[in-house]
Amino acid sequence: MIFVDFTGKFNITERQFKILHILNSSPNTTVKYISEFLKVSPQTVKTELLNLKPLFSHYNILIDLEKNNQIQINEPARLPRLMNSAGVLLQFPLKKRILLMLVLNTGFLTLQDIADELYVSKSLVEKQMKDLLKTYSSEVKSLRHYGFRYIASQFKRREIFVMLVSPYVQGLDFEESLENFNNIHFPIMRYFTHGDIEKALKIVAYIQQLKNLLFTDKAIGQMFLYQLIVTRNRRLSENTQIGDDFVPIMRQLPYFSQYMSLSEETDRAMQLALPKNEKYYLCYLLINLKKQHVLNSQEIVNDMRPFILDSFAQIKNHLSLDFSGNEKLLEGLALHIHTTLSANDNHYAGNNYGWDEMKGEYPLGFEAATVMAQMILSKYGKCVTDNELIYLTIHFQNAIEQMYMGYEKIRAVVICHYGVAAANLIRAKVEKLYPEIDVTNLFSLQEFNQAGKIDCDLIITTEKLEANGIKVIYVSPALKQSELKQFQEFIEDKKSKDFLKQIIREAIVLDLSEVATKYEIISKMAERLEKEQIVTSQYKQSVLEREEISSTDYQAIATPHGNPHYVMKTKLCIARLTKEVEWGDAKVKYAFMLACSTDLLKSSQSTFSLFYHLLTQTKFENFLVEVGDIPPAEFLHEFVKLLY
Missing domain, CATH: 1.10.1790 (PTS-regulatory domain, PRD)
Structure with missing residues (x-):
């Protein structure tokens, strides 16, 4: 929950929000990494962290910098809760505030009207208005001596209102969310009464209990805002009724009659006395905001x-x-x-x-x-x-997690000095949580010492012991949640690490200087793989087609890849760029093209997953920042070390 007395004093910038996001993803990151990622100086990062301290304190989080500029957070588990609230604190840009003001007013507004309402200078409003007129040229019009007016349809007006405000309406208490939005970002309570809010909440509550309808939390927030602006419009008796141009389309939608009956039921039960077109509009909202069609x-x-x-x-x-x-x-x-x-x-x-x-x-x-x-x-x-x-x-x-992946069981033994019952409890819990592990024997510490050589892959023990090269995982008899991570890490390493090491050691490294676009980079990488008889001639086109579906950029790297059926042998190609190249929403300096064969996907899908998971880890991001310009062989050698 966001407290008004707190949030009214605090408003975070886009850069601060990005820093919070990085900390939430990687609590043990460094100032250097954040500065490289955001392309600001380390001192700027330190200043921003200092500015964020009141927010951290509100969530009982302490943040300190060590001598090497490593960031230390005392309670990283509290960061997700902070992030849930941080979006509401994110600044509402002036351009959006002006647009919202235009949407909520039906008449003309002068530059001075807007400046007075938003407590900014007239010149600043004038500058932002120029951009608005370009972006919304068909919706916002200016008239000499009159000012500016939003002229789009009532349908579009409502859409824009919800688009602007919905990111800030979260949680269970929508009225409190609006008051916070009013205190932090925009004087929205000047346009809506508590009666408007109460009526909109009652309508939404009724809709939620209708049979055969399910809504996400976000959709319920949007439904509230739609009902809020409709309620206000009807209270003011302005010429704000929805048009009828969308009604013929509505009639053609699947299950229109069922949802229209729900709209009419809501109108009767809530005594709304909606005009015909507004009933159609409510039907439209029910169809578009529901979580899924559960009717039929x-x-x-x-x-x-x-x-x-x-x-x-x-x-x-x-x-x-x-x-x-x-x-x-x-x-x-x-x-x-x-x-x-x-x-x-x-x-x-x-x-x-x-x-x-x-x-x-x-x-x-x-x-x-x-x-x-x-x-x-x-x-x-x-x-x-x-x-x-x-x-x-x-x-x-979810389906993949439930699939049976063919693998050789990891043979494990349990050594426990608390007795057979405790050892059996550890065995039962491990085998239930990790089907990949088969506990083949139970030992007391004395029995283990007398047994001589033990043929197994893993030792699970409550006591410290010498294992002669066999992986040892130390646990308590209760097998706490904090101890389980060791098992998952070991399983992934056992299945995939050796194969991935080989792939990285044998990778092709291209140092590219004369490239300006991601398409040039993809072409050079795919052509080199084709030259090495790793892929067929169709592979490059499949990579480009895959890139069109969704860009493969991730922060400062890209991971282009194509159809495995055009891959004859699994091979990794790495492109190191002398200058950053725009790739989707990011600028990248490295591209990693894993030409993955169907044989690999069938026999070792976890290797594929482990590779991409490695590229998203903080240690890999730090590696790319710190590795510098070194020879390809040394680069691959250092890359492999990340697997240990």
Whole structure:
């Protein structure tokens, strides 16, 4: 929860928000890394950290700098809670404040009117207005001696209002969110009464309890804002009724009649006395903001089944992942994609700061999602947004996590001096949490010492001991949550590390100086792989097509890759650039093209995942910042060390 008495004093900049995001992702980062990432001086980073101290203190977080400028945070587990609130504190730019003021007023506003309302200079408003007139040339008009006026349709006016305000309406108490927005960013309470808010909340509460409708938290916040502005408009009796130009389209939408009946039910129950077009508009909101179509859901699944199965076939062809028998995944995707296809594209998705983490954390799920996105574009002509790609990734990753991956069991023994019952408890918990581990024997410390050589891959013990090169994991009998990370790290290392070491050691390193675009870089890397008879001639085009679906940039690096079916042998190609090149939303100095064969994906998918996960780790980011200009062989040698 954000407290008014606190947030009214605090407002963070975009740069401060980015620093918070970096700290949340990598609590043990350095000042040097943040300064390199943000392209500011180390002293600027230190100043920003000092400016953020009141915010840290509010969440009982202490932050200190060590002598080597390593950042130390006493309670990193509290950072996610801080980040949940930080978005509300993010500055609301003057241009957006002016636009919101125009949207909330039906008449003309002069530069002086706007300056007085927003407590800024007239010259500053004039400068921002020039940009607004360019960006919204068909929506904002100026008239000499009168001023400026927002002239777009009521439909568009409501969309813009929700787009601007919805990122700041979070949590359970929407009224408190609006008051905070009023205190920090914009005097919105001058335009809405507490009666408006109360009525909008009651309408939303009624909609939430309607049968067969589900909404995300974000959608409920948006529904509240739509009802808020409609309620205000009707209170003021202004000429703000929605037009009827969208009504014919509404009538053609799937399940229109069912949702229209829900709109009319809401109108009657809440005694709104909505005009006909406003009932259509409420129906439109119900269709576009709901989480999924649960009306006739089985009918939707049956309708979408052929398309989903075709997509599964394409994913199998590209990634060797077979989802064809996963009925649960098919049903989830069918409902989700059907909702996506019928949803309005204009709803604001917000800044999704989990985007890079999702790509790095779940590379296979993300690649499956991009294939599905391409199928959606080809079949339905609809571009899937980054936000929707994340949801598709989650669907696929859940299925991947449940898949049986062929692997050789890790043989482990448990050594516990607390007795057989405690040893069996450790065994049961380990085997339940990690199916990859098979506990083959239980020992007391004395029995282990007398047993001589033990043939196993892993020793799990409650006591310190000599293991002669065998991996040892020390645990308590309760096997606390904090101790489990060791097992996952060992499993991943055991499955993938040796193979990945070999891939990195044998990588091709290209030092490129005469390149200006990502397309030139991709061409040179793919052509070198083709020259080495690693990939076929079709591979380069598949990389370019993959890049068009979603840019593969991640902070200061890029990871272009193509269709595995055009790869004859797995090989890594690394491009080191003498100057930064724009790549998607980032400027990169390194590109890593892992030409991954279908054989690798079938036999060792974890190697693929481990590679991309490594590229997203803080230690790798620090490595690229610190490695400097060294010979390729030395670069690869230092790269391999990151696996230890």
